[in-house]
Amino acid sequence: MNSRLLDVKGLTVQFHTPDGPVEVVSSVDFHVNKGETVGLVGESGCGKSVSSMAIMGLIPSPPAKQIGGEIWFQEKNLLAESPDYLRSIRGNSMSMIFQDPMSSLDPAFTVGSQIDEAMQFHQKIAANEAKERSIELLRRVGISNPELRYHEYPHQLSGGMRQRVMIAMALACNPQLIIADEPTTALDVTVQAQILDLLNDLRQTFGSAIIMITHDMGVVAETCDRVMVMYAGQIVEEAPTEVLFDQTAHPYTEGLLRSIPKISGKKVKLYSIPGSVPLQRDMPKGCRFHPRCSYATSLCQEKEPPIQELAPGHRVKCWHSDQVIAKQGGV
Amino acid sequence: MLSGDLGHSLVSDKEVLTLLWERLPATMALIMYALLISVVIAIPLGIISAVRHNTRWDYGAMLIALIGVSVPNFWAGLLLIMTFSLHLGWFPSTGYVDVTQNLWKHLEHLALPAFALGFLQAGIVTRMTRSSMLEVLKQDYICTIRAKGGTEKVVILKHALKNSMIPIITIIGINFGLLLGGTVVVETIFSIPGIGQLLVQSVFNRDYPVIQGVILCVAVIYVLISLVVDLLYAYFDPKIDYNEG
Ligand SMILES: Nc1ncnc2c1ncn2[C@@H]1O[C@H](COP(=O)(O)OP(=O)(O)OP(=O)(O)O)[C@@H](O)[C@H]1O
Ligand code: SF4
Ligand SMILES: [Mg+2]
Numbered sequence A: 001m002n003s004r005l006l007d008v009k010g011l012t013v014q015f016h017t018p019d020g021p022v023e024v025v026s027s028v029d030f031h032v033n034k035g036e037t038v039g040l041v042g043e044s045g046c047g048k049s050v051s052s053m054a055i056m057g058l059i060p061s062p063p064a065k066q067i068g069g070e071i072w073f074q075e076k077n078l079l080a081e082s083p084d085y086l087r088s089i090r091g092n093s094m095s096m097i098f099q100d101p102m103s104s105l106d107p108a109f110t111v112g113s114q115i116d117e118a119m120q121f122h123q124k125i126a127a128n129e130a131k132e133r134s135i136e137l138l139r140r141v142g143i144s145n146p147e148l149r150y151h152e153y154p155h156q157l158s159g160g161m162r163q164r165v166m167i168a169m170a171l172a173c174n175p176q177l178i179i180a181d182e183p184t185t186a187l188d189v190t191v192q193a194q195i196l197d198l199l200n201d202l203r204q205t206f207g208s209a210i211i212m213i214t215h216d217m218g219v220v221a222e223t224c225d226r227v228m229v230m231y232a233g234q235i236v237e238e239a240p241t242e243v244l245f246d247q248t249a250h251p252y253t254e255g256l257l258r259s260i261p262k263i264s265g266k267k268v269k270l271y272s273i274p275g276s277v278p279l280q281r282d283m284p285k286g287c288r289f290h291p292r293c294s295y296a297t298s299l300c301q302e303k304e305p306p307i308q309e310l311a312p313g314h315r316v317k318c319w320h321s322d323q324v325i326a327k328q329g330g331v
Numbered sequence B: 001m002l003s004g005d006l007g008h009s010l011v012s013d014k015e016v017l018t019l020l021w022e023r024l025p026a027t028m029a030l031i032m033y034a035l036l037i038s039v040v041i042a043i044p045l046g047i048i049s050a051v052r053h054n055t056r057w058d059y060g061a062m063l064i065a066l067i068g069v070s071v072p073n074f075w076a077g078l079l080l081i082m083t084f085s086l087h088l089g090w091f092p093s094t095g096y097v098d099v100t101q102n103l104w105k106h107l108e109h110l111a112l113p114a115f116a117l118g119f120l121q122a123g124i125v126t127r128m129t130r131s132s133m134l135e136v137l138k139q140d141y142i143c144t145i146r147a148k149g150g151t152e153k154v155v156i157l158k159h160a161l162k163n164s165m166i167p168i169i170t171i172i173g174i175n176f177g178l179l180l181g182g183t184v185v186v187e188t189i190f191s192i193p194g195i196g197q198l199l200v201q202s203v204f205n206r207d208y209p210v211i212q213g214v215i216l217c218v219a220v221i222y223v224l225i226s227l228v229v230d231l232l233y234a235y236f237d238p239k240i241d242y243n244e245g
Helices: A048-056 A083-089 A111-120 A127-140 A159-171 A189-206 A217-223 A241-246 A251-258 A298-302 A321-330 B016-051 B056-070 B073-087 B103-137 B140-147 B152-174 B176-189 B195-204 B208-236
Strands: A004-017 A020-033 A037-041 A065-073 A094-097 A177-181 A209-214 A226-231 A234-240 A308-311 A314-316
Touching: A004 A048, A004 A209, A020 A048, A020 A065, A020 A209, A020 A234, A037 A048, A037 A217, A048 A065, A048 A094, A048 A177, A048 A209, A094 A159, A111 A127, A111 A159, A127 A159, A159 A189, A189 A209, A189 A217, A209 A217, A217 A241, A226 A241, A226 A251, A234 A241, A234 A251, A251 A321, B016 B056, B016 B103, B016 B152, B016 B176, B016 B195, B016 B208, B056 B103, B073 B103, B073 B176, B103 B152, B103 B176, B140 B152, B152 B176, B152 B208, B176 B195, B176 B208, B195 B208
Parallel strands: A037 A209, A037 A226, A094 A177, A177 A209
Antiparallel strands: A004 A020, A004 A065, A226 A234, A234 A314, A308 A314
16 A cells, blocks of 8 residues: 655746746655645745645646646646546545635635535535535534534634634545645634644544645644745755754754744744845755855855755755754754 | 606696606616626626636727727617618617517517617626626635636636626616616617607707606616615625615
């Protein structure tokens, strides 16, 4: 039995913009095993959403785009499959939860009918049976009075409830893979915790694998088995969660971890990585992180570092990862 | 007047109310068909140009809409008469037959005037449908439907269209006045015995009670249309609920 559910190889996404083509995702490799939760972290604009939309086959076609590489899912390369095949797995064996629950539900239809729809797109199912199952799903995602809520419109629900509805919708066909694109960013802190608990809980019962896209290392620590760190369209480090936290090998990951607020009594200024994500047009030569990296040497400015495997499952794309690890040992 | 007595015509000595009742069916039919034609042409045209945004389809549809908006009613009317009745002889050029007498003849007589009248409205509605659809298609929830595995047909005809309807209905409601005004010209050109023609005749004859009656009648129609528009709002936008006040 193959435990790999999703295998992404050399995924590259280019957009054709008026200023010429920009490569937003550059030969990204990763995989997701059945039932595991994998984090995909990185700053805003590093290409997390574009990667996930590429997996879903949902990258909008104007602006014209070019997608390269392979995306293997259930023994098929999705990039070589027909639009109809992609549609048949979308929302069925692979589904998605979006960042902003306030705008992700159609305001003109009841939430119930929108969950029904998720089933009706893929199965021949009678209206009343769909309704029954939708109500059951609403109950499962922790919505009280689901029979009543079923008939309500999105504007009648709070943000947290709408995100629960989105989750119910994503679960409607028992997907093997759920891509959650910053599912809690738009919610306030207490609701965030509830939604994460819910996802953790559902994952145990439904057994779906989850790709958790976030820029919050706290969310990663709480939910993920493995983490991939993305910077400027590339994956720069990949490791099991504890390894990533304990033996950080990439300076960018180190920066992300240092910018988590710690509650330790005295007030410290929050760390932030200096500089900002480079624009795709003037991407630096060599390692893309070098203008912002405190370990950078002349080697980094000239040659792009290869991906090295430090330990099974721990990969890093940096010339000086030994120094980064050593520094942690020293602290 | 408030008691419903609009007085008598100074010319024919008929009751104004009777005159209005006689003339109303032709005008209402004309307006209905014009509206129907404009909506049946304009909404699909608007959808196509939004879905095929910035392609030849889009440019073609926008050209048609531009022509619709810029060609005045009377000119459209004359052109239609020249081509389809004088030249090709497909339709009668003037006159009116009531539905109750002969349905086919009724439609035949009203086809050209309804087109002449509906053209402008169609142009406006096409543009509004296009811009409204383009706006809706950018929304996150459209992506959600695709992510659920919805076909483009469901995305566009079910979700995007319903969400686009509010501005479309609004513009139809606002421009209903244009349609009413247009009947004056179109009824005159095609000699249709409707309210518009009655107005023109009574103005020429300085038949004040009739002028007053027509104006009142037009105002009532306008109010009724506004009511219909409001009811449609409630259907298309669930946030509007007249029961909860
Ligand atoms: N349709 C598009 N055309 C051109 N560039 C695009 C398009 N969509 C996204 N981009 C660019 O791709 C880059 C990556 O975008 P993406 O949305 O994947 O970032 P992200 O990692 O999800 O960030 P965030 O945390 O803000 O969601 C950005 O620089 C963005 O400007
Ligand atoms: S390769 Fe060099 S510049 Fe890039 S992250 Fe490593 S140390 Fe920094
Ligand atoms: Mg994003």
